[in-house]
Amino acid sequence: xxxxxxxxxxxxxxxxxxxxxxxxxxxxxxxxxxxxxxxxxxxxxxxxxxxxxxxxxxxxxxxxxxxxxxxxxxxxxxxxxxxxxxxxxxxxxxxxxxxxxxxxxxxxxxxxxxxxxxxxxxxxxxxxxxxxxxxxxxxxxxxxxxxxxxxxxxxxxxxxxxxxxxxxxxxxxxxxxxxxxxxxxxxxxxxxxxxxxxxxxxxxxxxxxxxxxxxxxxxxxxxxxxxxxxxxxxxxxxxxxxxxxxxxxxxxxxxxxxxxxxxxxxxxxxxxxxxxxxxxxxxxxxxxxxxxxxxxxxxxxxxxxxxxxxxxxxxxxxxxxxxxxxxxxxxxxxxxxxxxxxxxxxxxxxxxxxxxxxxxxxxxxxxxxxxxxxxxxxxxxxxxxxxxxxxxxxxxxxxxxxxxxxxxxxxxxxxxxxxxxxxxxxxxxxxxxxxxxxxxxxxxxxxxxxxxxxxxxxxxxxxxxxxxxxxxxxxxxxxx
Numbered sequence: 001x002x003x004x005x006x007x008x009x010x011x012x013x014x015x016x017x018x019x020x021x022x023x024x025x026x027x028x029x030x031x032x033x034x035x036x037x038x039x040x041x042x043x044x045x046x047x048x049x050x051x052x053x054x055x056x057x058x059x060x061x062x063x064x065x066x067x068x069x070x071x072x073x074x075x076x077x078x079x080x081x082x083x084x085x086x087x088x089x090x091x092x093x094x095x096x097x098x099x100x101x102x103x104x105x106x107x108x109x110x111x112x113x114x115x116x117x118x119x120x121x122x123x124x125x126x127x128x129x130x131x132x133x134x135x136x137x138x139x140x141x142x143x144x145x146x147x148x149x150x151x152x153x154x155x156x157x158x159x160x161x162x163x164x165x166x167x168x169x170x171x172x173x174x175x176x177x178x179x180x181x182x183x184x185x186x187x188x189x190x191x192x193x194x195x196x197x198x199x200x201x202x203x204x205x206x207x208x209x210x211x212x213x214x215x216x217x218x219x220x221x222x223x224x225x226x227x228x229x230x231x232x233x234x235x236x237x238x239x240x241x242x243x244x245x246x247x248x249x250x251x252x253x254x255x256x257x258x259x260x261x262x263x264x265x266x267x268x269x270x271x272x273x274x275x276x277x278x279x280x281x282x283x284x285x286x287x288x289x290x291x292x293x294x295x296x297x298x299x300x301x302x303x304x305x306x307x308x309x310x311x312x313x314x315x316x317x318x319x320x321x322x323x324x325x326x327x328x329x330x331x332x333x334x335x336x337x338x339x340x341x342x343x344x345x346x347x348x349x350x351x352x353x354x355x356x357x358x359x360x361x362x363x364x365x366x367x368x369x370x371x372x373x374x375x376x377x378x379x380x381x382x383x384x385x386x387x388x389x390x391x392x393x394x395x396x397x398x399x400x401x402x403x404x405x406x407x408x409x410x411x412x413x414x415x416x417x418x419x420x421x422x423x424x425x426x427x428x429x430x431x432x433x434x435x436x437x438x439x440x441x442x443x444x445x446x447x448x449x450x451x452x453x454x455x456x457x458x459x460x461x462x463x464x465x466x467x468x469x470x471x472x473x474x475x476x477x478x479x480x
Contacts, residue, residue, distance in 0.1 A: 021046075021093060023109050030079035031089065037072040040098035044074035048091035050083050053108070060091065085113045152364045152371050152381075153272060158477035162266040162414075165473045166207040171200060171262075179261040179417075180236050182228060182254075183244030186301070187424035189286070190448045192255040193417070195234055200260035209418045210468035211259040211285060213459070223256060223452070224249045256452040261417035267294045269411045270479035273309065273363040276472040281323055281355035282462035283433065284451070285314030286419040286426060287469045289361055291412040298400050298407050302338045305407035306331035309363045309372065312354055313427065316461065317434030323353040328372045328380055332389055332407055334400065339393040345372075345380035358472055366479055367405050384408075414476060418469050423447045 021035040033046045047054070049061040062081055066074040074095075083089055092105040164175055171178070178200065179193040191211060193199075198217065201208050215223060222228075226249045230237035237245035247254055279287050291307035298304045308329040315322040330343035349356075362373035369383035385392035388404035403409050421427065423442045431438070439454035440447040451458075 023089065023091070025083055025111060026077065026079055028079045029082045029084065030077065031081050031083050032078075033076045033091070033093070035066070035074040035093055035095065037069055037074065038095065038097060041074070041095050043067060043096045045094040046076050046091060047094070048089055050081065050087050050089055052090060054090045054092060054105075083111050085111050087111045152366055152368065153479065156366070157480040158272055159480050160475065161268060161271075161478050162264055162474065162476040164207075165205060166202045166471065167205050168202060170197075170202060171207070175265055176262045177238075177265060179238045179263065180230050180234050181239035181244040182230060182247050183239040183242050184255070185417075185419055185422070186241075187419070187422040187426065188242075188447065189419040190255060190284075190421035190451055191257040191259040191419055192228065192230075193238075193261045194258045195236075196258065199258050200262065205472065207416075207471040208465060208468040209260040209262070209287075209416065209471070210465065211257050211280075211282075211418055211420050211462070213455075214254065214256050214258050217258065222249065223254045226254060228254050252446070253449045253452060256448055257420045259418045259420060261415065261419075263292075264414040264474075264476065266476050267411040267413045268365075268476060268478045269409065270366045272365070272475075272477040272479075273414060274473075274475045275309070275361045275416075276358050276474075277361065278356075278358050278470040278472075279312050279323060279326075279354040280314045280418060280467050280469045281316065281353070282314040282467040283316075283318075283458035284421045284427060284438075285462070285467060286422065287312055287314070288415070288417055288419070290415050291363075292415055293407070294411040294413055297410045300335065302331040302333045302340070303335065303400055303407060304410070305412075307363070307365075307370070307408070307412060310361045311426075314355065314461075314467070315433060316353075317432070318427070319431040319433075320348075321428075321431065323355045324349045326354060326374075330370070330382055330408070333393065334395055334397060337393075337395055339389075339395065342393060343382045347374060347379045355466065358470075365408070367409065369405075370408070414474070416469070416471060416474075421447065421451050 021033055024032045026032055031048070035044045035046070044066040045064060046066070047060040047063045052061065054060055062078060064076050064078070066076050088108050088110045090108045092103060092107055094103045162175055164172060178195045180195050182192045184190070192214065198212050199210055218226060228247045230245050273291070275289050277289065288308065289310040291309065293304040296304045308327065308331070310326050310328065312323060312326040313321055326347050328345045328347065329340050331338055331340045332343070333339045360375050362376070364371040367384065369381060371381050372379055384405040386404065388399070388401065389406065390399040390401055401407055421440070423440070423444065425442050427438060429438065429441050436454070436457045439457070440450040444450060
């Protein structure tokens, strides 16, 4: 464990909620915040910038959740920020107390010359609410993110544009499109998306999207010698990129997994999405609930944006990134620069894993930003930067967007899919996976073959419908 020494201490005044903290500089010039514990507190957070005032709960340059205590204190240390003598640190703190979010805002502290005491230059303003969600872009990243007790869409009119409880005998094709492709999702994933009821079906009031073995359907020889023609076999192909419509086994192992991917026919520009789902369990399974632009208004990915409501991994023991963990991310940037790190948040299940039962995933969206909820608890907010995403992200070249909240200001549709594997790094190399290592590396051109060769290790973790994503309901509203 790295030990950091401290200099220059300051006392934060006690606010209306009884929150008290000290702020200090590290010997490296970084900052340390220590928030005193209060009865009923389950999470603390701090949001701050250096020499840039923050209005209310405006996101700072640095935004961090503090999920564990040191004794009776919630401590956050950031050696990467630089606060020099004479600089002013503008900040606000957030604590969940008995399930309610409490904020102390409007705080600032001037770094003194040398050591010694300092005084806060402003009295805090206070805010409270019913949110019990976390704050900010934890996981050590900064971003336009925060959590408050307010509901972004409160008092606004919403129009229901899609509702499906999957009580029918089959998928309602008036509401959903099915992808049919060998494409690999742009990440060289190992599955083919098919329209087969082996992979996408309804049962007992739920939608199941289930990965299966290609060899179980077409025989193992097909993987090496077969010709997979999606139009000939299924009547359509929805994505031709990366040999997505036709592949020959003689040129390399065919996709060893078959699965399903649905896209909603309904689109929204601002509104609300609510999905009740149980995530799949099984090594190297990659479920996702996400939004994608109806048209490339600003150009190809990620210039027109992407909204990941939930992504997870089915592994039981993949470091801290298994089925007990999910991520929420906005993708945006130029053709060669994706600034998703600024708008990404990881969340752990409070009890067990996300595959143990149903959870509700909710997304609220208007021109001022987005809120994401897990089981009605706000987990992260991504606010529209005042200067716009282009300037806030310090993107190169000319501004490709026409409004501060672009590229998140045009129609998006919902995608529900279950992928497997891939070589884009979503399953990082070098992480322990319980009793065995990941069978392939992300630079491998023969990743599907190495994955398939290790079937005796990962396939026993896929146990029937437990390996399927199970969706109980989907609702989408358009903001009027």
